Amino acid sequence: MSSVDDARREPKGDHNRRLSLGMDPDRFADLAGISVEELRRYELSSPDQDYDRAIAARVAVTLDQLEGNPPPSQSVRN
Template identity: 50%
Template sequence: MTYPANPADRSPKGDHNRRLSLGLDTDDFAQAAGISVEDLHEYETTAPDHKFRTDVAERVGRALESLERSETGLVDNGPIPPSESAYDGLTEPEQPFGRAQPSICPVSLEPATLLASNAEYREYRCPTCGTFRISQVALTLAGDDPEVLREALSVARHVTSAGEVPFVSNVSG
């Protein structure tokens, strides 16, 4: 049984944030929940004072609870305090943000590692591109055009100081 027991009492925005913390895109999550991407989008964008389909809410709740039992959420709670001995000697860019997972680099379209994901950005380690961060805004604006991201990453590398992780905050297109 999901919590809350009555699917009409669910919070679509809260469920959206739970999905994001798992690092799941809409396609993968919709498939896991057994609903269409359109139904998921409609549910997650429901305003707090509006009604939503309870059958979709029930499926979303069941999928979230199942996935949360088997996955570790990707949560960025900031730098790890220096007093934690397991991380002594690490510089900030090397400190983990959550559980790294296999992914595809949005720039090179090659296998990569997703190091961090939150509402603001994603951090990748790619054999071709190296380690970089890219904002959710830049990913959205670039759409399916890796060339736009390639150019933006080149600019970010140019303005980033040595030892820092390049950050693509926006794209021009």
């Protein structure tokens, strides 16, 4: 379960978390079960912009899973 409520996600923060894992958009989107376009649209959402809560939930779960069991590509340890 995600540590942040899906209604209070920070898309830019999630983008940085993905980058810290060394995950390219294609691979991450595949793992999250979303399209690259959906991932990009979510990650590029500004703070005052609405985003798809279902996409945010998939991103959150995938980030939490990957951070709990980091891939070899992870470039930064949290």
